[in-house]
Amino acid sequence: MTDAPVLQAVGIGVRFGGVRALDGVDLALRPGEVCGLIGPNGAGKTTLFDALSGIRRPDDGRVLLDGTDITRRSPVWRARHGMRRTFQRQQLFGQLTVADNLVVAQEWRGGGGGLAADLLAAPTRRAYERSRRERAAAVLRACGLGDIGTSYAGALPVGRARMVELARAVADPPRVLLLDEPASGMTDSESGHLLSVIRHLTVEERCAVLLVEHNVAFVMELCTRVVVLDLGHVLAEGTPAEVRADPKVTDAYLGTAPTR
Structure with a gap:
């Protein structure tokens, strides 16, 4: 039996003045799934992330978590109920150590499950x-x-900083993880390790992952399903092979004929 969606976008519309950044976008994300969200610049990918994570309230449509309408819920509420997100621009606390970045991520005792119990069980703050x-x-x-827990986050090269962002996002175990260009600036070796970590999260911890990434090869290798946005609309959806072979996607985004 297929798992019910943990996160859904239903008819999401977002307008900036007279411009429709998103127009009737539907998306469903299930536990243990890695879904890739691709499309050209300006397609609406980050705007959809903003709507899903509560940073921007959509003008139309609903966001559902476990079937419950959370469209008007704050980003903090969503985080407390297991939703995490990274950003295109690095958002690390640069003057803290790498380890302290992860400790801070647990301070609020969010919705991952174990931390509140740890607090109740601990006889002392120490x-x-x-x-x-x-x-x-x-x-x-x-x-x-x-090996870099005591290093200052602000001194890290881009690839390692990106991995620290992922580590911080999962320090309090998430149920839903939105990753916005996590492989940007990574070497091939680093992106390979990133792929392994994400697979572990989905297979072993049943985390649902929605991934925006311009590295199409990375998306096609990692994701079981791919959604293509173009000008605020869902242009195509399917397996990586189906999406790669779709002539609409080739024309709008991939730019080359599919290879065999």
Whole structure:
């Protein structure tokens, strides 16, 4: 039996003055799925992320989490209920260490599941802080960052900073993860490791991932389903092979005939 969607966009429309950035966009994301969202610049990808994460309230349509309408809920509420997001521009706390970036991400005791229980079980604040440090260290090791926990985040090269952003987003385990160009600035080796980490999140932790990425090869290798936006509309949707072979997608975005 197919899992019910954990996150849905239903008829989402966003206008900037007289310009329709999104017009009737539908999207469903299921637990354990990696869905790629691609399209040319200006297609509406980041605007859709803003609407899903609560940064921008859509003019039309609804956002559903587990079937419940959360369109008017704040980004903080959504985060407390397991939604996480990264951004195109790096948003690390540059004057904090890498480890402290992950500790801060747990401070508010969000909706991932284990942290509130840790707090109730800890007899002292010191024990609770230790549990956050231990979780941060474990996530950094899983992301291949165990050797830079004491480095300042603002001094990192782009590729490693991107991976730290992912680590911080999953420090408190998410149910839904929105990744906006996570492989930007990464080497082939770094993007390969990123791919492995995302696969672990979906397969082992059943996290649902929606990915915006201009590296089409990365998207096609990682994602089980791809949605193509163009001028605020869903142009195509399907498996990577189906999308790559779609002539509408070739004309609007990929720019070359599909290869065999």
